[in-house]
Amino acid sequence: AQSVTQLDSHVSVSEGTPVLLRCNYSSSYSPSLFWYVQHPNKGLQLLLKYTSAATLVKGINGFEAEFKKSETSFHLTKPSAHMSDAAEYFCVVRGNNAGNMLTFGGGTRLMVKP
């Protein structure tokens, strides 16, 4: 069994300040972890993924995430927020079974203030 918990349903930052979106997971095996972003009225887009290689993963648009096994966390960060980063972000764990089933977190709405 596996689960994903996004610790904040809403995060608000000012433009130019750092972004931290928190994600904790539980999994009975070595997981694959992902962050997806969903902009308003659009589909989901892959930001980055961790698949047991380097624990610090760099993604698109300046985002990165660090896999910490001891803390069962996969937090998403960005040094400096941009207005275009305002969106919904989903942390996802991949199942080790037929169909590669994914389990999604509840999502974090990122708001960026000017």
Added chain:
Amino acid sequence: NAGVTQTPKFRILKIGQSMTLQCTQDMNHNYMYWYRQDPGMGLKLIYYSVGAGITDKGEVPNGYNVSRSTTEDFPLRLELAAPSQTSVYFCASQGQGNEKLFFGSGTQLSVL
């Protein structure tokens, strides 16, 4: 390259009506999925398919049916629409051994 195409984008149904959400992909992907997205709940897997002729239930299959007669198409059928099925539905596809999911743009469904 169209990717994953979902139709319709919006639909309002009355309780008890039926409809089919269409999904097609042009990337020759074996894996296809249907998710529903409820506010604050993330995405829940309804059904998935690992290839033409093969489908299986996800987390929340009740009230839905699917078929996969071709590699390209993976329609989702609602037989007797209920208010609990009001949601945004996403179709996705994935190439075998490739972990990136490609999502459609979604279908917003309201059952009144």
